[in-house]
Amino acid sequence: MIAMNKKNQNAFQLPNQKNATKRTKETVYSSFALEEDARLLGRGKQYYIKTYGCQANVRDSETMAGLFEMMGFSEADTLENADIILFNTCAVRRAAELHVLGEIGSLKHFKNEHPDKLLGICGCMAQEDAVVDEVLKKYPQVDMIFGTHNLHRLPQLIIDWYKEHKKIVEVFSEEGRVIEDLPVKRTMDAKGFVNIMYGCNKFCTYCIVPYTRGKERSRKVEDIIAEIKELQLSGRKEVVLLGQNVNAYGKDIHMEDGFTKLLESCAETGIERIRFYTSHPRDYSPTTIDIMQKYPNVMKSLHLPVQSGSNEILRRMARGYTVDQYKKLFDEMKAKIPEITFTTDLIVGFPGETDEQFQQTLDLVRYCRFDLAYSFVYSPRSGTPAASMKDDIPPEVKKERLHILNDLLAEIANENNQKYLHKHLKVLCEGRSKKNKDVYSGYSEENKLVNFRGEEGLENRIVDVEITNVHSFSLDGKAL
Ligand code: SF4
Known part of the structure; x- marks a missing residue:
């Protein structure tokens, strides 16, 4: 079981890409438990997570949101309203990194005005030696950096930050383990x-x-x-x-x-x-x-x-x-x-x-x-x-x-x-389209994005849809 470790984490634990290349055979399993005194930490406070990159990052953000809510935080509707702001980042391309750094740069003034708000970077960029070095040198507004292997440490890192408001860098560069619960x-x-x-x-x-x-x-x-x-x-x-x-x-x-x-x-x-x-x-x-x-x-x-x-x-x-x-x-x-x-x-x-x-x-x-x-x-x-x-x-x-x-x-x-024109496809309705609230959107069995019209209440249902128009990367239709 991984219980949160109360030792002072003021010393930076920087990433090390060389250590991250080690590979051994055995996989280590452990389970997570939140200490009792972390449960009320977030009462009356809000969090905001901005997620970049692949589905693995989306799933990590879902875990972090779960941790926040376990600690009593609620989700903020905007970044400005949040007490804790996290950027869950992607490192696959430099362009994506520059985009994140640009956003963080633009928050300098906001952070100066709100020193009591915590601004953090996590995800894949946090695992890169050069990026962490760059953030430490050029982005003093960042309060916390933690990596993909440290997700379960989030509650303890927040406790530590609220105690002294000192910058925290904790990035494990290891093979990783499997943490359940x-x-x-x-x-x-x-x-x-x-x-x-x-x-x-x-x-x-x-x-x-x-x-x-x-x-x-x-x-x-x-x-x-x-x-x-x-x-x-x-x-x-x-x-x-x-x-x-x-x-x-x-x-x-x-x-x-x-x-x-x-x-x-x-x-x-x-x-x-x-x-x-x-x-x-x-x-x-x-x-x-x-x-x-x-x-x-x-x-x-x-x-x-x-x-x-x-x-x-x-x-x-x-x-x-x-x-x-x-x-x-x-x-x-x-x-x-x-x-x-x-x-x-x-x-x-x-x-x-x-x-x-x-x-x-x-x-x-x-x-x-x-x-x-x-x-x-x-x-x-x-x-x-x-x-x-x-x-x-x-x-x-x-x-x-x-x-x-x-x-x-x-x-x-x-x-x-x-070939899908005038055909009937089974579409899992994910809700209203983000681009046009008049239509639903979802994916067919063939993994085609389908935007379609239909009566109220089709969310989360598998709907028979007749395809009425086709584009390169989406189809239009109407619910039958
Ligand atoms: S491209 Fe895919 S398979 Fe190749 S190293 Fe990256 S994650 Fe692994």
Whole structure:
């Protein structure tokens, strides 16, 4: 059990990316308990969490919100009204980091006027040596920095800050462990995120995640199933299983074909919908395709990042597969599940990428005809192997390649979507669209974003929707 440690935390515990690369075999499990005297700490006070990045960060913010509410805090509707403001950050691209730093910079005046308010940074940026150094030097308004492995320490860090109002930096740079029994405040009523594992051992040369999230460590099957059953009981229709590389699930706990077995156990809970992110082509087991095929509640859509269509670039990214191996896996899935939809991730402008290699990426996109792709311009991440390669593609060339790629992706996505026109799709209604309150929005089984009109009260229901119009990345429709 992890109880909060009362020792004074005034000394900074800075991140160390080198230590974060250590990997051992055993996964350490523990459980969280909040000390009695922290329960009333937040009475009359409010918190505000701003979340950047992937679903893992969204799920972490849900845990932090759960911790705040366990301590008696309530959620503020605006940043200005909050007593504690946390930025839960993403480190995948420098542009995202600069955005966060810009926001924090703009709060300098606000913090000077409200010295009693706590301003903190957590998440992946907090795990980076260079970022923490930069924040300490240039952003004195930041009161607290803690990392992805320190989430459970949040109550103690807040107690410490309220005692003396001294800056706190506590970032564990370790492999990480699995901590159960942390509270959670869910942000969505229709579906819930369920972490099945944490960390990554792949060390793709461009990626910061193995340094910020630690080693691959799997939650126990029974804990995952218990969380899914809780979500089911609360009326949620969909679970999204999360991990940086879900296909590696179970390796650290000596489970043979772990992800396939886990997926089958999840399917057998009977929850209406199951999705999972993110898959790695190298670890993908053919038995997983069989489970996707066998259970109707495992959605027939797959996010399978490929990153590049050039074997040479894939080799230098250390992705561990060739273009032909990716295509073979893709073809096998299509052969078994013809209706399956695919999404992917693509990077353009990786160091040394020639025009010909970029064309090979376009060729692969034409071959796979992805329904959607998250496409990025390569940006070096400090401490990763690719950061020491010469970033020799001029920015304007990177931009041009991204533009060409995005045009092709949009054209193919639009062509793919034509087949849904006038068809009936089952859409899990997540509520009113953020852009237009007159329509609902939700995702179909095929993972298509559908905006549709319908009578009142369709939230959190699976609705039959007739598609009346199609776009590249969304469909319009009306509830039947
Ligand atoms: S598998 Fe994904 S998370 Fe892991 S290093 Fe590669 S890109 Fe990063």
